[in-house]
Amino acid sequence: MSSPTAHNLVEVRGLRVVGSRPGEPDTTIVHGVDFDVACGEVLALIGESGSGKTTIALSLMGHARSGCRISGGTIRVGDTDVRSLSAKGLAALRGRKVAYIAQSAAAAFNPSRAILDQVIESALIHGTLSKPAAQAKAIELFRALALPEPEKIGKRYPHQVSGGQLQRLMAAMAMITDPELVILDEPTTALDVTTQIDVLQAFKRVIKEFGMTAVYVSHDLAVVAQMADRILVLSDGQIREAGATGQILHAPAHPYTQSLIAAVTPQRAVCTSGEPAPLSGEALQARRASDAPLLEVRRVMAGYGRKDAQGLPAKVILNDVDLRIGRAQTVGVIGESGSGKTTLAKVIAGLVPASGGSLLLDGEPLPADLNRRTREQFRRIQIVFQNADTALNPVHTVERTLARPLAFYHGIKGAKAKARVAELLELVRLPAALASRSTSELSGGQKQRVNLARALAAEPDLILCDEVTSALDTVVGAAILDLLRDLQRKLGVSYVFITHDIAKVRAISDDIVVLYAGHRVETGSREALCAPPFHPYSHLLVSSAPELRAGWLDEASQRCHQPLAPIGPSTDNPELCTFLDRCSLRVDGVCNHAAPSVRTLENGAQVLCHRSEADLLSFQTPHEAFAYAQVERA
Template structure:
C-alpha cells in the first residue's frame, strides 16, 4: 500500500456509553490524508459524539468504553492528559456549530486567534499575527488586514464562522472537525462559508471530518459519506454512491426528506385579516425624532388572514427576527402601527398591551434549549400559561396539559420529565405547545426548525400545518430555509437590509422570482448533486444595496 492510500485516521470498533447504555456501537471507518469524511444522520445518531472522540474527548456523562482510534502514528485513546493538551488544537482542531458561543465577546477577535497559537508555543506572537491576517485572506473575509480588530458583535454570523475556522487553522493542524458549521446560516452566507472551507481544505491538504444533517451541504464537500442511525453505521461509501445509489433504506429516507415538499394549504383570500402592520420602523439604540440609533427595519407593512401563513425570508441581519420581536412586544418600534383582530396593537410600549393582546399573539423561539426552563417539568412549563391566561388549576390544568401534549403528538408520560430529558424535536414541540396553551389566533415562529435535523424539521412543519387546519391558526413563519418556507407558506416576503424587496405567493416566488436578490436566494438552496457549489459560485452575486 502506497503512502497516499494508507489510512491517516483509523477508527476500529468504537463504542461509547452514556447513562448505562451504548450510544455508539462498534463504529469503524478510515480516512486517507487529505480526504473529507462526512458523518450524517438524525439528531442523536452519534455524529458529534464520534467526531469529538477523535480528539480523545467524551462529553460529560459519556465514556469511551471500547475500540481504537489512530490519527497518524498516534493511539489517541492511549495519550496522557498532557499529550492530549498538545494534540488538541495543534494537531487536530474543532470548528463548532455556534461560533458566537466559542468566542469571548469582550476581547478582540484577532487576539483570540493569535492566542490559539501562543498557547501551544508553535510560533511567536508576531508570526501568529502575520498568519492570522493571511488566514483572513484565505477565508475570503473583507478587509483581512483589519477585520480581526473587531469584536464579535461587529461581524456577521457567516464572517464569525469563517474566523473560527481561521482560529482552528492557525497551528496548521493535520485534521479538522467541522461540527454543523453552517446549520444556523442563511443560504447565501452558507454558500460563502462552504466555498471558503472547501478551498482551505484543498489548499492546506488537511484531513477533515464534516458533521451535518444536511445532505445537500455534504454533497458539496465530502469524498466519502458515513450514514449513522442510533449510534450504528447504516452505510459507508463514496459520496457519489450514497447520493445516487444508496443501499440502505434509511439513507433513502434521508434523501427523500431532503427534497422540498409543498404541503396542501387552504386558500383564504376572503377571510378576515387577523394581524396587519403598516409602516413599521425599528432598530436598536435610543429613539430620536422617530428613528432608532441603529435602524434595522424600514417601512414594513403586511397583512395575515385567518388560517394563513406569511413567510419571512432573508439573509442574516435582514431584520426578520427583529420584526418578530417588535410584533411580540419584546422590542419597541420607532414608527408604525398594527392591528390584532381589529384592535390596535401597541408597538411602542408592550406594557400598554392588554391581557387579551398577549394571549392572542404568541411567539415560538428558535432555541428550545434556552426558551424552556430545565428546572421545571414539562407539565409545569405548559401549566403556567394555562393558569395565567385561563385560570386553570389542579385536575383541570393537568387534563389540559395532556390535551396539549396530544395536540403536538407527544406521549403523555413526557409531562413529568424535564426538557433536559427530551430530544431536540420533542423540546421544540413543547415550545410550540406552550404557545398553544394560551389559545392564540396568531403564532410567530422564529426559525423554529433551524436547529433540527431534516427529518425532525419536516415533521415539525407538517405538525404546524395540521394544527393550522385544526385550530384555524395564522402564522408569521420566519426562516432562512427556502424549502421550509415553500412547504408551508401561502405568501412570502423577502427582506434585504430591513426593506421588503419582493412579496409573492410561494409558487411564483420560486418559479419566477423578480428581484435579483430573490433569484440569488433561490439559486443558493443546496442541491443533492456534486458540483452544484462550483456552479452557483460561478454566477455573479446580486447587489446587496
C-alpha cells in the same frame, strides 16, 4: 469499509461510547463503530440529532462530553494511539494534531480579547511558531479564507464582525498549527444561505490548498454533497451505510439513508404540489368568517436606541413595512440575518415597540407597547422562539411548563390542567409520559414541540414562528413543518413563519414576504416565488439554496458573485434601493439617483425595483432557466 492501510490518517475500530448516571446502568451511545479516513480525504458523518455523529467526531480528540466516556475500541490518528494518551498527551494532541471547528463561533471566542490574539493562541501554546510568525500566518489564512481586510480584521473584537466572518476566523484559529486532521462540526448550520455559500467555498478552497484531511459533521445532505468525498450515515450510534458521496446521494441502499434523502424536499415537489391539504370544518369557517384580515401591519417602523425629534430610533431596523395575515393562513417572512425578520415578529408580539405605523387586530388598533395590551391580546398572539434551549426553563418539568399558560390565560388548574397537558402533548405528537420529565432531558425536536405546545396552551389566533426549524436536523425539521400544517388544518391557527430557508418557506406558506435591510422588497404567493421573475435579492436567495448534487457550490459561487454594473456616486436620498451595493442589475443614473417604486408583476407578486418585468425575467443562468422549465413541465 476499507481495511487499515498506511494511507489512512484515521483508523477507528470497535469504538464504543456510553453515557452513565449515578445509580443507573450505562446507556450505549455508540455501538462498536469501525471506519477509516484516508490522508487528504473529507469524510462526512451524517445523521439526525442523537445519531452519535458529534460523539464519534469528538472521540477522535479523545474527548467525551459530560456524562459520557469512551468505553471500548481503538482510535489512531497517524501514528498516535489516542486512547493510550495521558491528560498531558491529549492536551498536546488537541489543537495541534487534531483541530476542531465548532458550530457556534460566537461561543468559541472571548468577547473581551482582540481576534488576532485568539487566533494565534494555539500556535503559541504548542510552540509551533513564534508570535511574529504566527501573526503573519494568521493574516495568510485570513486572506485564503476570503476575509475582508486580512491585515486589519484581526485587530477587531468578535462583536465587530459578522457571523460568517467569525466562522471563518474560527477556521483560521483551527488551522494555525497545521493540524493533520480538522473536525468541522455543523459549521454553517446557524448561517443564512447567502453567507453559507461564502463560508463553504472558503473551507473547501483552504482544505484543498493545504491538503488537509477533514471530518465534516452535518445533518444537511445538500451541504455535505459539496464538501465530502465519502459519507457515513449514522443512526442510534451505528453506521447504517457508508459509501462515496455520489452513491449515497443518488443510489442509497439503506432504508434510513433513503428516508434522509426523502426529507430533503426538492423545489419541484414544493412548487408543483398544488393546493395544501384542505382545512377542517372549524378552520375553514374561521377563514371564511370575515373578509377582514386577522392582523394588519401598516407602514411599521421600528429599531433601537434613542429617538430623535421625529420619533425615529438611532438604529432603524424596519422601514415602512406592510403585512396582511388572514385567518388560518401562513405568511412566510424570509431574508438574511439583519434583514429585520425577528424585529418584525417582536413588533407584532409587542416586545419591540413600533416607532411609526400601526397594528390592527381584527380591524381594531393593537397597542405597540406591551404594557398597554390586555391579557386577551397577549393570549391571541403567541411567539415561538428559535432556540428552545433558552426559551424553556431547564429545571421545570414539561407539565409545569405547559400548566403555567393554562392557569394564566384560562384559570385551569389541578386535575383539569393535568388532563389538558396530556391533550396538548398529544396535539404536538409527544407521549403523555414526557409530562413528568424536565425539559433539559428532551431532544432538540422534543423541546421545540413543547415550545409549540406552550404557545397552543393559550389557544391563540396567531403564532409567530421565529426560525423554529433552523437548529433542527432535516428529518426533525420536516416533522415540525408537517406538525404546523396539521395543527393549522385542525385548529385554524394562523402563522407568521420566519426563516432564511427558501425551501422551508415555500413548503408551508400561502404568501411570502421578502425583507432586505428592513424593507419589504417582494411580496407574493408561494407559487409566484417558485419561478422568475423575482426581485434581484429574491433571486439571490433562491440561487443560494443548496441543491442535492455535487458541483452545485462552484456554480452557485459564480451566480451569486456576478460582476456588478459600474455606477457613479449615489445621491443622499435616504429612499434609494437598499440592495444597490449588491445588485448586478442596477442602472447608473437611475438606481443611484431615485427611489424605486412598487410594481406588480403578471404573477401577482409585488417588487420594489426600477427594473421591468422583462429584465427581471431574463435575470437567470441557462442552468436555472432549464431547471424552472422542468418545474413548469412537471
